[in-house]
Amino acid sequence: MAKNIQAIRGMNDYLPEETAFWQRVEGTLKDVLASYGYSEIRLPIVEQTPLFQRAIGKITDVVEKEMYTFSDRNGDSLTLRPEGTAGCVRAGIEHGLLYNQEQRLWYAGPMFRYERPQKGRYRQFYQMGAEVFGQQGPDVDAELILLTARWWRALGISEHVSLELNSIGSLAARARYRKALVAFLVQHENLLDDDCRRRMHTNPIRVLDTKNPDVQTLLNDAPLLTDYLVDDSRSHFSGLCNFLDLAGIPYTINPRLVRGLDYYNCTVFEWITTSLGPQGTVCGGGRYDILVEQLGGRATPAVGFAMGLERLVLLVQTVNPCFASSSRVDAYLVAANDNDKGATLMLAEQLRDALPSLRLMTNYGGGSFKKQFSRANKYGAHVALILGESKTVQQQVILKDLVTGSQERLAKSDVAARLTVILGSKRKDL
Numbered sequence: 001m002a003k004n005i006q007a008i009r010g011m012n013d014y015l016p017e018e019t020a021f022w023q024r025v026e027g028t029l030k031d032v033l034a035s036y037g038y039s040e041i042r043l044p045i046v047e048q049t050p051l052f053q054r055a056i057g058k059i060t061d062v063v064e065k066e067m068y069t070f071s072d073r074n075g076d077s078l079t080l081r082p083e084g085t086a087g088c089v090r091a092g093i094e095h096g097l098l099y100n101q102e103q104r105l106w107y108a109g110p111m112f113r114y115e116r117p118q119k120g121r122y123r124q125f126y127q128m129g130a131e132v133f134g135q136q137g138p139d140v141d142a143e144l145i146l147l148t149a150r151w152w153r154a155l156g157i158s159e160h161v162s163l164e165l166n167s168i169g170s171l172a173a174r175a176r177y178r179k180a181l182v183a184f185l186v187q188h189e190n191l192l193d194d195d196c197r198r199r200m201h202t203n204p205i206r207v208l209d210t211k212n213p214d215v216q217t218l219l220n221d222a223p224l225l226t227d228y229l230v231d232d233s234r235s236h237f238s239g240l241c242n243f244l245d246l247a248g249i250p251y252t253i254n255p256r257l258v259r260g261l262d263y264y265n266c267t268v269f270e271w272i273t274t275s276l277g278p279q280g281t282v283c284g285g286g287r288y289d290i291l292v293e294q295l296g297g298r299a300t301p302a303v304g305f306a307m308g309l310e311r312l313v314l315l316v317q318t319v320n321p322c323f324a325s326s327s328r329v330d331a332y333l334v335a336a337n338d339n340d341k342g343a344t345l346m347l348a349e350q351l352r353d354a355l356p357s358l359r360l361m362t363n364y365g366g367g368s369f370k371k372q373f374s375r376a377n378k379y380g381a382h383v384a385l386i387l388g389e390s391k392t393v394q395q396q397v398i399l400k401d402l403v404t405g406s407q408e409r410l411a412k413s414d415v416a417a418r419l420t421v422i423l424g425s426k427r428k429d430l
């Protein structure tokens with residue numbers, strides 16, 4: 001027999017037990033984005049390869065080793081998007097959304113990186129991100145951080161994430177710093193790994209982003225980028241810190257935080273957790289004031305972040321597992337075997353008309369009452385409705401509260417009102 005075809009390594013299926021939790025998390029995230037006036041933008045998952053090379057930078061992990069790049073049938077080089085910002089800027093320029101305008105956008109969807117799969121690191125993973133164009137002050141950097149802090153509160157994970165901040169200054173400052181850093185790295189070349197030794201000449205600041213613990217220790221003695229910043233960057237950064245102090249958001253300044261993509265300048269930040277093992281960065285972002293121009297648009301200040309949804313969901317499941325209740329339905333409609341199937345379908349439709357947000361599941365295919373009730377329990381229903389046999393003229397419905405065990409007999413026309421009363425404390429929107 002032919003071997004079963006399986007999913008590609010590092011690309012996950014999310015099964016129904018899992019998607020309910022995801023939907024609750026995503027719903028909460030979207031509500032908070034809406035409360036700050038952000039609008040959704042939906043972008044293709046495939047773009048022309050040069051877009052990512054120009055935006056992210058050629059000497060970065062993502063572009064050097066992680067992209068899924070292939071030739072289209074007509075020979076164009078295309079890439080499955082490894083992140084969302086490049087496509088968002090491309091679309092903003094293409095549709096004239098950026099120059100001299102203000103945009104507050106969010107996106108969510110799958111990203112692709114050829115990495116070694118492990119907990120919290122996959123080859124297809126989901127990100128939700130936000131981007132603000134047209135604002136250059138630190139107040140908008142602060143707003144993005146406050147928005148994420150509100151997310152953590154809404155998800156009940158505030159105690160498990162902490163904020164790290166840094167300023168990496170302007171291109172000019174980084175060019176001055178680069179000389180000092182290279183001089184230091186050359187002195188200690190024998191302690192670097194192959195990757196770092198290569199980057200030392202091509203993109204030395206990337207060395208600061210190394211995951212190699214020995215090199216990280218060495219870097220404790222390296223010159224600090226902070227010492228090379230000009231006044232503008234310093235005052236932008238202290239402005240941001242003041243806003244965060246005002247809002248009571250704790251943070252740690254990490255002078256070695258540089259982030260893995262080349263387009264950032266000035267503010268960079270990461271929300272990290274120690275509750276997930278080595279894959280501890282849940283969300284990261286910063287300013288990228290030069291990217292729009294670099295991709296062919298007119299200079300537009302910009303700031304944004306991206307968050308890994310798998311890591312976020314894992315964190316919520318670990319530290320706040322009750323966040324999404326397991327119940328899939330409110331009510332389960334049980335039918336006597338010799339019942340008129342049309343009457344059962346119609347009752348369910350009438351109840352959905354009356355209570356649009358009711359989650360009602362109907363039993364099909366018969367089965368004993370015992371079997372049908374055990375299905376009602378399996379789906380976490382609060383109430384079972386039993387439609388009486390259709391022989392009787394005034395067909396009645398027995399409503400059984402599966403939580404208290406109490407039972408009552410109702411006319412069909414009274415069921416919706418009774419459900420509102422019983423489920424009202426749990427489903428305020430009914």
Ligand code: ATP
Pocket residue numbers: 083113115120121122123124125126127259260261279280281282283284285306307308309310311
């Ligand atoms: P890391 O240092 O963990 O590789 P990164 O710096 O490459 O992260 P970004 O490019 O800034 O990450 O992406 C933003 C967020 O997307 C990360 O903080 C993380 O939560 C998530 N993320 C990145 N790569 C993956 C992946 N391969 N699988 C799952 N989530 C990921």
Ligand code: MG
Pocket residue numbers: 061260
């Ligand atoms: Mg990475």
